[in-house]
Amino acid sequence: MTDLVNIAVIGSGYWGPNLIRNIAGLPNAALHTVCDLNPKALTQNAQRYPGTRTTPDYAAVLADPDVHAVVLATPAHLHAEMARAAIESGKHVMVEKPLSLRADDAQALVALAAAKNVRLMVGHVFIYNPAVVMLRKLVQQDDLGKMLYVYSARLNLGIVRDDLNAMWNLAPHDFSIINYVLDSAPVRVSARGFRLLGRKLEDVAFVTLEYPGGVVAHVHVSWLDPGKVRRMTFVGDQKMVVYDDVSQDERIRIYDRGVMPDKLPDAYGEFRMITRGGDVQIPRLDTTEPLRAECAHFVESIRNGSMPLTSGQDGYRVVQMLEAAQQSMNADGAPVDLA
Ligand SMILES: NC(=O)c1ccc[n+]([C@@H]2O[C@H](COP(=O)([O-])OP(=O)(O)OC[C@H]3O[C@@H](n4cnc5c(N)ncnc54)[C@H](O)[C@@H]3O)[C@@H](O)[C@H]2O)c1
Numbered sequence: 461m462t463d464l465v466n467i468a469v470i471g472s473g474y475w476g477p478n479l480i481r482n483i484a485g486l487p488n489a490a491l492h493t494v495c496d497l498n499p500k501a502l503t504q505n506a507q508r509y510p511g512t513r514t515t516p517d518y519a520a521v522l523a524d525p526d527v528h529a530v531v532l533a534t535p536a537h538l539h540a541e542m543a544r545a546a547i548e549s550g551k552h553v554m555v556e557k558p559l560s561l562r563a564d565d566a567q568a569l570v571a572l573a574a575a576k577n578v579r580l581m582v583g584h585v586f587i588y589n590p591a592v593v594m595l596r597k598l599v600q601q602d603d604l605g606k607m608l609y610v611y612s613a614r615l616n617l618g619i620v621r622d623d624l625n626a627m628w629n630l631a632p633h634d635f636s637i638i639n640y641v642l643d644s645a646p647v648r649v650s651a652r653g654f655r656l657l658g659r660k661l662e663d664v665a666f667v668t669l670e671y672p673g674g675v676v677a678h679v680h681v682s683w684l685d686p687g688k689v690r691r692m693t694f695v696g697d698q699k700m701v702v703y704d705d706v707s708q709d710e711r712i713r714i715y716d717r718g719v720m721p722d723k724l725p726d727a728y729g730e731f732r733m734i735t736r737g738g739d740v741q742i743p744r745l746d747t748t749e750p751l752r753a754e755c756a757h758f759v760e761s762i763r764n765g766s767m768p769l770t771s772g773q774d775g776y777r778v779v780q781m782l783e784a785a786q787q788s789m790n791a792d793g794a795p796v797d798l799a
Contacts, residue, residue: 465552465759468493468521469531470542472501474619475556476533479583482755483531484509489759495521518542522549529579529762531755532556535623540565543580547572552579554758554768557632559775563783566776573772579761581768582775584636588753590746591703591711595694596641598714604696605718610638610677612692615685625661627653627789628782630681635778636770637692638669638677645777646671650795651785656684667785714741 467489469480476496484491493513494505502514521527522545529552532542540560546553547569559582560566573580586592598604612634621629639645648670653662664682671677690705700715716738721731754770761768784796 466492471533570772580772584770588750605698627665653789
């Protein structure tokens with residue numbers, strides 16, 4: 461293969477144009493083709509990117525030997541089949557989240573990509589966010605002490621989707637971030653979901669994830685909230701961190717605070733728990749656009765033949781969590797063990 465990676469983006473609806481823009485701007489890649497069933501989307505892309513081919517025919521993209529890699533930004537129910545076909549054709553594939561709607565499909569994709577020796581990457585974009593990279597560093601270097609718990613809120617008014625419930629649409633972000641920051645995967649999941657708009661799909665969900673070592677994570681997702689909230693709190697026994705992705709200049713706040721037993725026993729000989737207050741630190745963060753970093757990483761993993769940071773295996777793990785959470789939700793919150 462030449463050094464330039466020729467990429468076809470499939471799906472130019474709401475999210476695809478962001479991928480297209482970033483890929484078109486990469487130094488070691490070319491936006492070779494944009495494929496969509498919608499003729500309007502093709503016309504717009506042909507005007508914006510004159511050297512790029514446009515087609516509604518996915519099979520033709522896969523048959524084109526000049527296309528080295530495909531990026532799938534199509535609706536989630538199409539991911540598994542479209543990714544399978546691409547890998548079978550020998551293309552490297554980046555799939556938007558969620559990797560698939562079934563864990564066994566995701567697992568099959570991972571195995572197929574390994575057999576065909578192509579890169580399979582999932583678009584867990586927050587892993588390329590400098591704030592999340594810092595969170596992982598803080599936790600992995602034990603700066604927070606022993607991790608106790610995590611909670612996350614990803615809320616907004618809309619976008620109310622017709623194809624996926626709020627959990628399948630939004631929680632892949634929280635799940636992928638928490639797995640990455642803790643460098644772990646949960647062993648047990650329970651979830652409640654509510655269909656408040658009277659449709660078939662849950663609009664609000666509360667998911668509890670239990671990680672090895674007793675670390676618990678709670679994830680609240682909703683598209684029925686007055687405003688945009690993307691906030692995560694990581695609580696250790698020494699320090700606590702709040703990650704507010706909506707904040708302009710204080711996305712990470714590190715609180716040197718905690719709760720600990722008093723040094724001396726009280727009148728009854730008991731050690732009471734006392735709070736410890738301390739400074740708040742607001743570190744400076746890199747301003748690279750996470751989606752650009754994600755697209756650049758895909759290209760580099762192809763050029764180097766290396767496993768992407770957000771691999772098919774990571775995508776599989778998140779789908780497995782979503783599937784287990786859905787199973788729990790369908791059983792009114794009964795916990796589901798993950799192997
Ligand atoms: N990472 C993020 O923050 C983020 C944000 C939004 C969406 N997404 C993901 O991106 C994906 C797409 O979501 P969206 O909101 O853009 O959906 P969308 O429905 O707006 O766009 C999907 C596009 O795919 C096209 N399409 C459908 N079938 C096709 C086919 N067989 N061949 C070619 N084109 C086809 C449609 O015409 C449409 O233009 C989903 O997986 C979603 O979860 C990710």
